[in-house]
Amino acid sequence: MTFPRSSRVGRAVCVLATLALAWAAARLCVWLHTPIPWMIGPLLATALASLAGAPTASWTPLRNTGQWVIGTALGLYFTPQVGALVASLWWVIVLGIVWALLLGLGFDCWLQRVHARHLPGLSAGELRATTYFSGAIGGASEMTLLAERAGARTDLVASAHSLRVLLVTLCLPFGMLFWGVTGLDLAPPAVRDVAWPGLGLLALLTLAGAVLAQWLGRANPWFMGALLVTMGITLSGQVWSALPPELSYAAQLVIGVSLGVRFTPDFLHTAPRWLGSVALASVVMMVLCAAFGWGLSRMIGMHPATMVLGTAPGGIAEMSITAKVLQLGVPVVTAFQVCRLVAVLVLAEPVYRLWVVRQQQRRHKAGVE
Known part of the structure; x- marks a missing residue:
């Protein structure tokens, strides 16, 4: 919602009310035993409230903090052993990047x-x-x-990506739960105990x-900057501290809110036929990517759920x-997603x-013939 x-x-007041709604939705999802309750609950509740015209709002510093926490938490999985495993899969990661680029072109x-004829x-x-750019992953x-x-048309591009991420974020966790593949991770974090001096140093x-990543203008700076620093520390064999679970829950909540507030009433009025096409294509993309x-x-x-x-x-x-x-190969999933993001950002233009x-050239050739 836009404010003066x-x-x-x-x-x-709107930010606080939105957070209160998100917290209540998260607690409800915890009670219902849904997958990823602290992100899916806030995402759904905020999106529905936003679409209904409620004055929801997300505060950018909170979203950045959430990404900072999640990036730090994921970096703790990259022990030297895990780093060697991920490095050995470089060719598979390259295949994943090529696949993503080809899939985006097909979407286009x-x-x-x-x-x-409909825009x-x-x-x-x-x-x-x-x-x-709507199809690029x-x-x-x-x-x-x-x-x-x-x-x-940037509004159409933004709406396409928002809808795709929403559908994937909602469908995959429930699909994994239905599949019954939670708790298969063989690579736990390097440290499980919270040590406050180490946690303070890690935070700094x-x-x-x-x-630094934000100053350099990097993509997803709060996530990537924290992830790369933590990875460097963990890969060197240093074990300082785990993150309190409550921090992870709060980070998931604010990230869910930041996704949900994108779905304003105006979103539904942004070329309905366009949104329907994007939704259908997103479902097809999920199926193709799963295959x-x-x-x-x-x-x-490797277990199919991780890939x-x-x-x-x-x-x-x-x-x-x-x-x-869901404990499903965190380092491998993170490595695939990070490498794909960087590659797409570099190669998209x-x-x-x-x-x-x-x-x-193809149109010119067809015209000549």
Whole structure:
């Protein structure tokens, strides 16, 4: 919800009310024994309230703090042994990156075909940029910024990524629970006990890493900065402290809220046919990624659930949280998601330029013939 700059008190009240709603929803999901209750409960409750027109709000510093906590918690899984395992899977990670790029191009082609005549006011170039960056499996904010530079309809791009992440975040945990594959992780965190001096030092160093990543303009700086610093500490064999479970719960809650508040009443009015196409394509992408992950698991002898999460077309924080809470190969899932995110961010624009040139050459050739 948009607030006047002068209405700081009003916005603060909305943030507190939203957090209270999210906490109540999380407690209800805990009581119902749903998967990932501290993220799914707040996500669903906030999204439904936002769609109903309630004045929900998310505070950016809280979301950043949540990502900082989750990045730190995931980094604790990267012991030297786990680091060697992940390094040995480099070729599988490359396959996952290639798969993600190809899947995004397929999504782009389908959206172009479906919406060539159903998005009035868009030129051919705007449509091409909009469908391409909507299909790319990257971070919502980063893809929206790249789309803006390419002249796309950024509202359609943002809505596509928001809806895809919502569907994946909701469907996969329940799918894993129905599958009955929780608690299979053979690589627990390097340390399970909370040691307050070590926790304080870990917090200071990871905070510095997050601030540095933000200053450098990196993607997901609060998550990636904290993750990389913690990984470096843990990979070196240092064992300082675990994180209190309550911190992880709070982080999941604020991340769920930050996703839920995107779904305002205006969201439903943003080209309903477009949202329907994105929803259908997202479901197809989940099925294809699950099949691809299953195939990779057969090649490397790893449990299929880990590879399904590693190749899932969801957000990096959301899929890593799912792996952490359900104990399904956290380091492998995190490594796959992080490497894919970085690769897509680096390659999205060059691939787009090559893709556009190829399409133009194909159309020119067809016109000549």
